[in-house]
Amino acid sequence: MNEDRTPDEVPATGHSSKPVSQDDKRSFSELVKLAEEISLNISNLQRRQIFATIALMAAFAAVIGAAVYIFASGPEKSLIDSSGVIIFAVIIAGAISVYLPTALFQGRITKEEKALQETVTLVHEVFESMQASLSPLELAQNKIRLARLGI
Numbered sequence: 294m295n296e297d298r299t300p301d302e303v304p305a306t307g308h309s310s311k312p313v314s315q316d317d318k319r320s321f322s323e324l325v326k327l328a329e330e331i332s333l334n335i336s337n338l339q340r341r342q343i344f345a346t347i348a349l350m351a352a353f354a355a356v357i358g359a360a361v362y363i364f365a366s367g368p369e370k371s372l373i374d375s376s377g378v379i380i381f382a383v384i385i386a387g388a389i390s391v392y393l394p395t396a397l398f399q400g401r402i403t404k405e406e407k408a409l410q411e412t413v414t415l416v417h418e419v420f421e422s423m424q425a426s427l428s429p430l431e432l433a434q435n436k437i438r439l440a441r442l443g444i
Contacts, residue, residue, distance in 0.1 A: 313426040317423065318431070321420070324415060324416050327412055328416055328442050329441070331405055338398055339398075342394045342395070342399070343394075345397065346390065346395075349391075349393060350390050353390040356383060360382060413443070420435060
């Protein structure tokens with residue numbers, strides 16, 4: 294079947310070797326760039342969530358410190374006579390420091406992860422269809438970019 298064709302004309306992946314236009318290559322590159330940007334955005338959101346958690350945990354530690362100071366200063370110096378209020382404040386501060394960053398960031402992170410998955414699927418499909426038409430250098434460059442995305 295392929296005896297009449299030179300080895301350069303036979304597609305390595307079994308896909309057609311239809312030439313890929315510069316516009317197609319540019320569009321593919323923009324699609325990969327979009328996936329990279331989404332991935333970076335996910336990383337930034339996750340870092341911000343961690344930072345917010347740490348900041349709120351520091352606030353939580355300050356509340357515990359204030360509660361211990363108030364409670365340990367004795368009833369004659371105490372600003373608050375009830376240890377129940379202190380315990381309640383500590384519990385609320387702990388719950389807020391754990392729940393708030395998750396509530397603020399997790400929905401956005403989930404949306405971005407879904408968008409990344411869809412984009413990666415598209416990138417993978419487009420790459421599979423056009424890789425037979427790429428030069429070895431273009432193929433290597435794109436494989437490296439895709440490897441960074443986990444494809």
